[in-house]
Amino acid sequence: MFAKTRTQLILLLLSFSCASCKPPTWNSDNRTDYENRISWNLQNYHKATLLKTQWNAKAPDDVLKLRMAETNRVNITVLQDSTGDFSTITQALDSIPPRNTRRVIVSIGPGVYREKIVIPRNKHFITLLGDATNPPTITGNDTASIIGRDGMPLGTIRSATVAVDANYFVAVNIRFENTAWHEIGKAGGQAVAVRISGTKAAFYNCSFYGDQDTLYDHKGLHYFKNCFVQGSVDFIFGSGRSLYENCNLNSIAKKAVSITAQKRTNASLESGFSFKNCSITGSGQVYLGRAWGDYSRVVFCYTYMDKIVVPQGWSDWGDQKRDLRAYYGEYKCSGPGANLTGRVSWARILTDQQALPFLGTHFIDGDTWLLPLPF
Ligand SMILES: *[C@@H]1O[C@H](CO)[C@@H](O)[C@H](O)[C@H]1NC(C)=O
Ligand SMILES: *[C@@H]1O[C@H](CO)[C@@H](O)[C@H](O)[C@H]1NC(C)=O
Ligand SMILES: *[C@@H]1O[C@H](CO)[C@@H](O)[C@H](O)[C@H]1NC(C)=O
Ligand SMILES: *[C@@H]1O[C@H](CO)[C@@H](O)[C@H](O)[C@H]1NC(C)=O
Ligand SMILES: *[C@@H]1O[C@H](CO)[C@@H](O)[C@H](O)[C@H]1NC(C)=O
Numbered sequence: 374m375f376a377k378t379r380t381q382l383i384l385l386l387l388s389f390s391c392a393s394c395k396p397p398t399w400n401s402d403n404r405t406d407y408e409n410r411i412s413w414n415l416q417n418y419h420k421a422t423l424l425k426t427q428w429n430a431k432a433p434d435d436v437l438k439l440r441m442a443e444t445n446r447v448n449i450t451v452l453q454d455s456t457g458d459f460s461t462i463t464q465a466l467d468s469i470p471p472r473n474t475r476r477v478i479v480s481i482g483p484g485v486y487r488e489k490i491v492i493p494r495n496k497h498f499i500t501l502l503g504d505a506t507n508p509p510t511i512t513g514n515d516t517a518s519i520i521g522r523d524g525m526p527l528g529t530i531r532s533a534t535v536a537v538d539a540n541y542f543v544a545v546n547i548r549f550e551n552t553a554w555h556e557i558g559k560a561g562g563q564a565v566a567v568r569i570s571g572t573k574a575a576f577y578n579c580s581f582y583g584d585q586d587t588l589y590d591h592k593g594l595h596y597f598k599n600c601f602v603q604g605s606v607d608f609i610f611g612s613g614r615s616l617y618e619n620c621n622l623n624s625i626a627k628k629a630v631s632i633t634a635q636k637r638t639n640a641s642l643e644s645g646f647s648f649k650n651c652s653i654t655g656s657g658q659v660y661l662g663r664a665w666g667d668y669s670r671v672v673f674c675y676t677y678m679d680k681i682v683v684p685q686g687w688s689d690w691g692d693q694k695r696d697l698r699a700y701y702g703e704y705k706c707s708g709p710g711a712n713l714t715g716r717v718s719w720a721r722i723l724t725d726q727q728a729l730p731f732l733g734t735h736f737i738d739g740d741t742w743l744l745p746l747p748f
């Protein structure tokens with residue numbers, strides 16, 4: 374199996390010819406040329422990411438480990454009526470050995486699970502799978518100011534109901550909650566529903582309910598598809614490089630706040646949030662993003678924006694040097710909130726060419742790790 378996979382990978386890499394590596398010249402008035410150019414671009418993003426794995430000595434190993442894990446899947450079940458392998462998610466996760474090398478699919482039956490979950494960095498390849506028609510809820514209500522067992526405040530990072538430090542995590546059909554409310558003017562109210570700090574993680578059909586700081590998209594490459602994220606202040610934040618596709622972002626803000634706070638502190642970091650075919654709904658007045666770090670990067674493409682989006686669109690968080698450095702883009706969005714008339718002068722209205730890097734799973738090197746769902 375090992376040898377076969379390696380051969381396949383090498384064949385795949387050999388099959389790239391560089392004859393097509395030079396971009397075609399194109400005339401912007403000619404539609405055929407333009408489409409060729411787009412198709413060249415997409416093909417080459419694909420190659421670039423695969424080739425990168427070839428050049429990075431460690432990466433092909435990662436690809437092989439992932440393939441091995443996926444061919445050796447294990448299923449376990451969690452059911453609250455004790456007819457499954459376990460009755461709590463914590464017990465099921467505890468049964469998985471450290472340095473796990475197999476994909477473990479934890480099927481979770483309907484119900485409300487009041488559990489605080491931390492998946493440690495050495496338990497890779499875990500999938501939490503719920504039922505699409507009756508998804509389980511994992512809930513908690515910790516906030517940053519709550520005092521932990523060590524006598525110290527939890528801080529934002531430890532307030533999460535579910536925290537994932539491992540790589541190759543997948544969640545399907547799960548409702549994640551942090552039910553603590555943010556009181557305006559009160560400090561320490563950060564209350565994370567999910568913190569994802571491992572890389573190469575994917576969430577499908579999941580919902581994230583919280584108030585301040587709902588989804589801590591902390592670091593690594595992440596994919597969110599058909600998800601729902603609700604909150605008030607900075608409810609999607611962190612230094613991840615993430616693609617959100619077909620997601621609904623729902624504000625419950627009562628005043629003017631920002632939906633995202635993407636953290637990018639220097640120009641050489643590859644992080645950023647890309648929202649494609651999403652919708653922004655709810656209450657309050659929202660900025661699309663506020664710059665956490667000088668080089669914050671967020672792009673919205675093909676997204677419906679309800680009237681709650683403020684005309685300015687984006688905030689530099691009171692630091693004007695960020696106006697030149699932050700990369701805040703919009704492309705082909707719709708709805709009353711997408712009216713560009715009042716936008717800050719430094720918002721970018723992307724051209725087709727500029728939007729392209731953000732428009733697919735190539736943005737998160739998806740072809741090196743994002744697998745089709747096996748169900
Ligand atoms: C557009 O480009 C295609 C392919 O390069 C070419 O065959 C065609 O004649 C061009 N059409 C126009 C109107 O320039
Ligand atoms: C695990 O469950 C899936 C469906 O949920 C099934 O297709 C697969 O065969 C199961 N695998 C094992 C090893 O039981
Ligand atoms: C958090 O939930 C626990 C368990 O249900 C409850 O006892 C506690 O009062 C809640 N705390 C707050 C601040 O709501
Ligand atoms: C996601 O949810 C939709 C609608 O509820 C459902 O049809 C679909 O099967 C779900 N996808 C997965 C992977 O369960
Ligand atoms: C856009 O997202 C909606 C759900 O939010 C989905 O129904 C639709 O198929 C998506 N469109 C594309 C082109 O993916």
Ligand SMILES: *[C@@H]1O[C@H](CO)[C@@H](O)[C@H](O)[C@H]1NC(C)=O
Binds near residue numbers: 638639641642
């Ligand atoms: C950019 O930030 C990263 C992470 O903090 C750091 O490792 C790197 O050295 C920084 N690079 C520059 C050019 O400042």
Ligand SMILES: *[C@@H]1O[C@H](CO)[C@@H](O)[C@H](O)[C@H]1NC(C)=O
Binds near residue numbers: 712713714715
């Ligand atoms: C955009 O906003 C401006 C200023 O409020 C307004 O004059 C214009 O009609 C709006 N455009 C659309 C398409 O709604």
